[in-house]
Amino acid sequence: MIGLADCNNFFVSCERSIDPSLDGVAMVVLSNNDGCVVARSNESKKMGVKMGQPAFEIRDLIYSGKIVAYSGNHRLYREKSLKVHDIFRRFVPFTIDYSVDESFLDMSGIPDAMITEIGNAICEACWKEERIPVTLGFASTKTLAKIAAETGKKRGEKVVTGAEGDRLEALLDTLGIGELWGVGRRLSKRLYAKGVFTIGDLYRKPLVWVRSEMGVHGERSWRELHGESCIELDYVSRKMQDSISETRTFPEDIDDFDYLRARIAIYCAHVSRRLRAMDGVCGELKVFLRTNRFHTERGYQAPEATVVFTDPIDDAAELTSAAVKCLEKIFTPGVRYKRAGVVLSRIVPCGSVSISLFDDVEKADARIKKSRNLMKTIDGLNFGNYNHVVKLASQLTAGQSGHNDGYSSSFGAPLPDSGVRSSG
Ligand SMILES: [Mg+2]
Structure with missing residues (x-):
């Protein structure tokens, strides 16, 4: 048996989870630039609002207050997504995160009699802990599980076992x-x-x-x-190393920030190259510093800082910019450091990462491809060269790279229109 856990009207449910007064209100969430509808509550579905409908077509409903419209709050949706997926994993050991609000659950070895019970427990936990309503479909194949979940949503049933x-x-x-x-x-x-x-x-x-x-x-x-399971999400069985790190001890104790910054950038280039070589993306980056244990005048210090990427990445520029920010956070002027390191963790195969529902899929594909091609090209040029031929500006000690904030700039759409609310 395969299960599909699917959050109902996910973006709408996320907004309601932080503002319960929206329960029962006809509402929609709009795409970037408030262009079109990307999520609808059941109430607005009943009013005839279509998925992807341009916002101007329902402008009158929004201005008259019959429908409440929200600008997408990506950060909220990603945080909720991580939490809900964590709940799924708590009940079923082997899950495949399929999209921001869906996960396949491998129920093999679990007696059929227990499946409905587990399904109900997942629904209850998601609602109690995160206020997210979830529908579960169970069947012999992924396609049928998806159909079962869709059927459940239409009928208002929380757990549906596939028909035969x-x-x-x-x-x-x-x-x-x-x-x-x-x-x-x-x-x-x-x-x-x-x-x-x-x-x-x-x-x-x-x-x-x-x-x-x-x-x-x-x-x-x-x-x-016809009940023959043959859609293998190819990353199902691929086992990934769960972290990659690079740590170095310096020949002498270092108190020069620029030097540390350049070292961290180089470690980042190495670990991100290894990450891409295994076709992975990482969800977490940690930078740490260590002082010399034998120089005890200030006591041993081991500061570290971590960044979590709600959308896992493999891009060296983004990773480096995040690492440098971590370093800025933990570096204390006047302290001399003996060791430094970068750790990438929460690594998943890159195919398993779903593109945010907000992104125009083709555009996002092109963007990801472009970034991957660039990285592949750099990796190719640098192949076999320990002292990389092609470097990111931040790897140069003196160069001020003006670290661009790639991973957070996609959050929070502007609010062009007073008729549209935002929780972000
Ligand atoms: Mg859904």
């Missing part, structure tokens, strides 16, 4: 083909032209037809609908 046989087919007939996991708008249109309107229509097509019309991805979906 005739009941499954009847259920699939009620679901549009566009609701099938992995089928986007364009593919739906093509399938309509071939007379496939519902998931049930696809279910009854022969496999040969599916293979020729939809390729391997379609074939996998079809098999999953």
